[in-house]
Amino acid sequence: MAGIKDVAQAAGVSIATVSRALSGRGSVSAAAQEAVQRAAAELGYVVSSSASGLASGRTRNIGVLVPVINHWFYACVLEGISSRLMDEGYDTTLYQLTKDRTHREKIFSDFLLRQRVDAVIAVNVELAEDEVQALLAVDKPLVGVGGPLPGVPTLHVNDEAISALATGHLVSLGHERIGFIGGNEETDVDFLVPTHRRTGYERALAEAGFEVDESLIVSADFTLPQGYAVAKQLLGNPASRPTGIFAASDEMAIGAILAARDLGLQLPQDLSVVGVDNHDLAELFGLTTVEQRPHEQGQLAVAMLLRAIRGEEPAQAHELEHRLVVRSSTTRPA
Amino acid sequence: MAGIKDVAQAAGVSIATVSRALSGRGSVSAAAQEAVQRAAAELGYVVSSSASGLASGRTRNIGVLVPVINHWFYACVLEGISSRLMDEGYDTTLYQLTKDRTHREKIFSDFLLRQRVDAVIAVNVELAEDEVQALLAVDKPLVGVGGPLPGVPTLHVNDEAISALATGHLVSLGHERIGFIGGNEETDVDFLVPTHRRTGYERALAEAGFEVDESLIVSADFTLPQGYAVAKQLLGNPASRPTGIFAASDEMAIGAILAARDLGLQLPQDLSVVGVDNHDLAELFGLTTVEQRPHEQGQLAVAMLLRAIRGEEPAQAHELEHRLVVRSSTTRPA
DNA sequence: GTGAAAGCGCTAACAA
DNA sequence: TTGTTAGCGCTTTCAC
Secondary structure (H helix, E strand, O other), X not given: OOOHHHHHHHHOOOHHHHHHHHHOOOOOOHHHHHHHHHHHHHHOOOOOXXXXXXXXXXXXXXXXXXXXXXOHHHHHHHHHHHHHHHHOOOEEEEEEOOOOHHHHHHHHHHHHOOOOOOEEEEEOOOOOHHHHHHHHHOOOOXXXXXXXXXXXXXXXXXXXXXXXXXXXXXXXXXXXXXXXXXXOOOOOOOXXXXXXXXXXHHHHHHHOOOOOOHHHEEEEXXXXXXXXXXXXXXXXXXXXXXXXXXXXXXXHHHHHHHHHHHOOOOOOOOOEEEEEEOOOOOOOOOOEEEEOOHHHHHHHHHHHHHHHHOOOXXXXXXXXXXXXXXXXXXXXXX | OOOHHHHHHHHOOOHHHHHHHHHOOOOOOHHHHHHHHHHHHHHOOOOOHHHHHHHHOOOOEEEEEEOOOOOHHHHHHHXXXXXXXXHOOOEEEEEEOOOOHHHHHHHHHHHHOOOOOOEEEEEOOOOOHHHHHHHHHOOOOEEEEOOOEOOEOEEEEOHHHHHHHHHHHHHXXXXXXXXXXXXXXXXXXXXXXXXXXXXXXXXXXXXXXXXXXXXXXXXEOOOHHHHHHHHHHHHHOOOOOOOEEEEOOHHHHHHHHHHHHHOOOOOOOOOEEEEXXXXXXXXXXXXXXXXXXXXXXXXXXXXXXXXXXXXXXXXOOEEEOOXXXXXXOOOOOO
């Protein structure tokens, strides 16, 4: 396995020049540059990340914290992050953060805190104050996706505005009894997403002059099956049935659509449904939804992080756009 | 940031003893062990992975190669891998391998080959002969999931047997016109999975004495929407419609169920559907399927890899179990 | 069981 | 622009 010395020898320069030529730090003559490049290629030389990391303090490795992987949103964000990071020559190291404190502590102390990563992207994980401090204390740039994290630059959509938009869409169509399928905060790995989405829903209702009817509010875990289950409860009683439902995720919204079908309801005549995400399945179900682009969120997070790593302008919180995608799952009430 | 020297000083021993005590390599007296552990904990000391890696040649970091992340199977495998790896004190570094040769080459040369990872798990990526050789040449253990990879220990289900089982289930119910929704090989990231699943389907038909009817065979990309689309074509013509469908993935099977419903067919009376996976959504749709447990596959792959890393018995190909999960999507034909 | 010391393969001052 | 050289913080012989 060729080392930097071999390359230096083959190129007829010193190892320092090889290092400079290959890393782009410091100036190197065109001739030397060329010679080094050629020699490195011929020998199949690649710097040892351990050696480089030890000497420079940079690992070119970014830690990504996610609560789960097997979930549309996280998988998309992760794809966005990893592809962008790879383009920039960085590795992506994955940490699944559970709710278990000791497990988390281990991740923080054993993995993140020392030399393993140059920086961290936290995707929808609610970091405790001391966890944030620990990261910042070792001078590791930290960017959050789905924040907000106190004192941390974060990329996020405006969950409240999204909900208000979705609910408002139903209101504008003439719906007066609008159900809400939210997330349940206990089991939830996400932040305040459940809370914010509910607040937006209530705000839109208030603006329309409607009262909040607790019997129209149910919660699930953002998945399709649970959305189906709670929607069935919500729709089961013909007397109290809402004419429209806003679900805090597309998966739950699709669950609601399936539940409505199984109850013999015609959509959208008997029931309008709006979701959030613009999930891969949304189009198939004709689901009206508020789009958020997790893949892009991941890419943007990387861009923010790189700026922080390079010590450029202090990146700050950035609110991402969202837009209503109207399809066939919503119409005026019968 | 405390270093090994600080710990040595605090514990009143040499840095060599600290290293031994913390890594478990070499013998240390109980007293020293205790003193070191205490000092390290007090100082919040964690070894520098760069320094340790440089000195020892071990990074405690495993590279995981996947074609995509945002897909049920891969996300599950990934969760299994990363959680198990974390338990063992290893990092998981993620590499998305595209079909683009130059991109792949970059991953291999710049990332994998040098000091960044101790070993590699390839999940359903078809590695070229030279890619496998490159890994083995630098003496990096390699384990495949979903193989087979020539000369590489691999964990895999028997795709052909799975298909034969699923198709046989329909045959045993009395179906004679059985459609097949397979994967399309061109766009496919997976191996020979599409081919094997088709072979199993054909074998089961042959065993039952049926001829293969090409008009009953369609292909999609393993996703629900495409499964829906091709199933609609398959089921559109009432004259040539099959009474049962075997889909090579649960997502496509569910797509077929939805397509059938949209065509006004009653399930399972008018159409039986079998899938493969036992996907999170299978139960909701009452889908009969052949289960494979990707999460476990990931965990087992880690176990195999660790054995290889430790130089224990040469791990070999391991075929995973599968089982038929019968639900309500299949019955005898009308 | 323990310590001294020689690297591991680079990067970054510094000097030229 | 280039080379020399001193570390980076560990692990691992080797001698005791």
